[in-house]
Amino acid sequence: MAFSSTTIQLAVAITIAVVFALYVRRRRSVLAGLAGPESSHPILGFLTTLLRGSEAGEVDFALQNKYGGAVRFDSIFGMQQLWLCDPKAVQYIAQTAGYKFIRASDRKEDSRLTVGDGVATVEGDDHRRHRRIMLPGFGAKESRTSLCALLLSQGKTGKSYRTRGSRQKFNVVQMADKWVQIIQDEENATIDAPFWISRATLDALGEAALDYQFNALDDMSNELARAFSGLFAKARLNPSNWSIFEEYVVPLLPLTLVRTWNAYVPSKKRAIQHHCKTISEDVARQLVQEKSAALLADKGGHDIMSLLVKANASAGAKGGMAEDEMLAQLSTIIIAGHETTANSICWTLLELCRNPDVQTRLRNEIRAVRRERNEPGLTAATFDAMPYLSAVMKESLRYHTGLYHIAKEAAQDEVIPLLRPVVGTDGKMIHEIPVQKGQNVILSVAAYNRDKDVFGQDAHTFNPERWLEDGYITKQAFVGVYANxxxxxxxxxxxxxxxxxxxxxxxFLVELVDKFEFAIDPEVKILRGAAIIMPPIIEGEEAKGTQLPLRVRLAPPMD
Ligand code: HEM
Known part of the structure; x- marks a missing residue:
């Protein structure tokens, strides 16, 4: 990539200013006694290893194995960063400390470029206000209602749910029909699972969450689907040294300079982010207008966007959201809810290929329950009757986390407790870690989810059985909202x-595993891409982005 001389001069000036600021900050760092790895780059420290490891999570597992639950490493210019997977430390930062730990400020402007000032970007009182307005759309009842409306639409529509007009099939069934066509037309065809699943999940999110038809499965040229599919891999996989430098140094500048930089210094990532934001804002504007009109006519729906418009109207001028904040929520929902879920479905299918006995057992359970219940469509109660399905999902979400890191920042001086002490550089045991305001902290989702004390000695093995056996999993500290x-x-x-x-x-799992048998060519090595989220990629074909070629066959009928 060629840079203009102004960009280079600006970069040099910024570098000098930042080096000085960090030099001062480093002298004050209280993390020096914690053990950690050597830097792999003179300027970028250990970041080049952490962000460009062979596979997302692998560096985390090595750190966990060598140092335990708390690690110090150098990021740019020797600035000290804290990496944690200790259950009590994670619990403290994610839960107990509340707003004493905020989203890492180096990530905020970046996510603002894609999603604007939505719930995932704002902080403090604004964040409380956004969540209060959005929560009604995401509660247990609403999630079930909006999704059940969809699930039932493939059969008879329940009287408490809205009809879906002309749409007859839930997206996964529609996708499965297309797969049947492909495998009938071409012997030994492989299906690139993410290509299809990403479109089907976008359609599902549109219909269930927004009452909007993206038509991504029918319309291969759909602009929004093309922009958002594989977005993270396109924008973030294998970052260059320059991208890492920009990502970590620019946010240290005053906000106006950060925004000037983002507006005037060209980058592939920012061009992609800008494109996605523009497209999703167009859809959001249309949706907010439609939903507001429906609400005025007393015809408000039960999708998340309708509930959001309704809750916002009730919140009134003081507690409500401005128009740009409402628009930002749509991009946030698409970014946060689309590829994350699509990837989780893909990883689960891959594990079913790698563990054929798990696949067979799951199919047997699905078919037995469906035969016994004899319902036209799926409901939440159908899933409740499938304990093995639940175990497979939990194991898949444990083993292949959607995001491998959560980046936080201390909003004040704090002391982080540890469940298990770690050995310091002077050989003494460290039981708690004092941090100063502004300290960046990485919570390693990948490593916490493989903690052997919590999930068993075989935590690095995919084993759904652990969720079915009493005593296999020992809760060390309450950490997360789902399955700890x-x-x-x-x-x-x-x-x-x-x-x-x-x-x-x-x-998706019930419909796909009931209908198809999945396998993968053993010669194809699938890696977890490191792109904030973890898209499946093929070793040696990283440049092609998200891929997962599966051998898909019709599953033999039940006896
Ligand atoms: C397997 C799928 C998913 C995974 C693994 C996932 C994971 C996450 C994680 C790790 C966070 C950040 C938590 C933190 O900073 O402490 C998050 C935030 C968020 N997610 Fe998800 N997510 C998934 C699906 C969804 C879906 C389907 C939606 C919407 C329909 C959604 C909406 C959001 C929103 C709005 C936030 C921001 C919350 C806030 O900042 O207050 N996510 N998600």
Whole structure:
């Protein structure tokens, strides 16, 4: 990439200013006694290893194995960063400390570029206000209602749910029909699972959460689907040294300079982010207008966006959201809820390929329950009757976390407790870690979810059985909203859509595993891409982005 001389001069000036600021800060750092790895780059420290490891999570597992639950490492210019997977430390930061730990400020402007000032970006009182307005759309009842409306639409529509007009099939059934066509037309065809699942989950999110038809499965040229599919891999996989430098140094500048930089210094990532934001804002504007009109006519729906418009109207001028904040929520929901869920479905299918006995047992359970209940469509109660499905999902969300890191920052001086002490550089045991205001902290979702004390000595093995046996999992500290995993985060920032994601994952698995048998060419090595989220990628074909070629066959009928 060629840089203009102004960009280079600006970069040099910023570098000098930041080096000086960090030099002062480093002298004050209280993390020096914690053990950690050597830097792998003179300027970028250990970041090049952490962000570009062979596979997302692998560096985390090595740190956990060598140092335990708390690690210090150097980021840019020797600035000290804290990495944690200790259950009590994670619990403290994600849950107990509340707003004493905020979203890392180096991530905020970046996510603002894609989603604007939505719930995932704002802080403090604004964040409380956004969550209060959004929560009604994401509660247990609403998640079930909006998704059940969809699930039932493939059969008879329940009287308490709205009809879906001309749409007859839930998206996964529609996708499965297309797969049947492909495998009938071409012997030994492989299906690139993320290509299809990403479109189907976008359609599902549109219909269930927004009452909007993206038509991504029918319309291969759909602009929004093309922009958002594989977005993280396109924008973030394998970052160059320059991208890492920019991502960590620029946010240290005063906000106006950060925004000037983002507006005038060209980058592939920012071009992608800008494109996505523009497209999603167009859809959001249309939706907010439609939903507001429907509300005025007393015809408000039960989808998340309608509930959001309704809750916002009730909140009134003081407690409500401005128009740009409402628009930002739609981009937030698409970014937060689309690829994360699509990837989780893909990883679960891959584990079913790698563990054929698990696949067979799951199919047997699905078919037995469906035969026994004999219902036209799926309901939340159908899933409740499938304990093995629940175990497979929990294990998949544990083993392949949607995000492998959650980045936080101390909003004040704090002391972080540890469940298990770690050995300091002077050989003494460290039981708690004092941090100063502004300290960046990485919570390793990948490593916490593989904690052997919590999940068993075989935590690095995919084993759904652990969720069915009493005493296999020992709760060390309450951490997350679902199955005590850190996958959906925790506390005041926990994922708003986790119930929705679980219902969606359940639906896709039931429909797909009932109908198809899945296998993968053993020669194809699938890696967890490191792109904030973890898209499946093929070793040696990283440049092609998200891929998961599966051998899909019709499953033999039940005896
Ligand atoms: C398997 C799928 C998913 C995973 C693994 C996932 C994971 C996460 C994580 C780790 C966070 C950040 C938690 C933190 O910072 O402490 C988050 C936040 C969020 N997620 Fe999800 N998510 C998923 C699906 C969804 C869905 C389907 C939706 C919406 C329909 C959604 C909406 C959100 C929102 C709005 C936030 C921001 C919450 C806030 O900042 O207050 N997510 N998610």
């Amino acid at each position: 995993l850190l996958t959906f985060g925790g506390g005041h920032r926990a994922c708003l859509g986790w119930r929705f994601a679980i219902l969606e994952l359940s639906t």
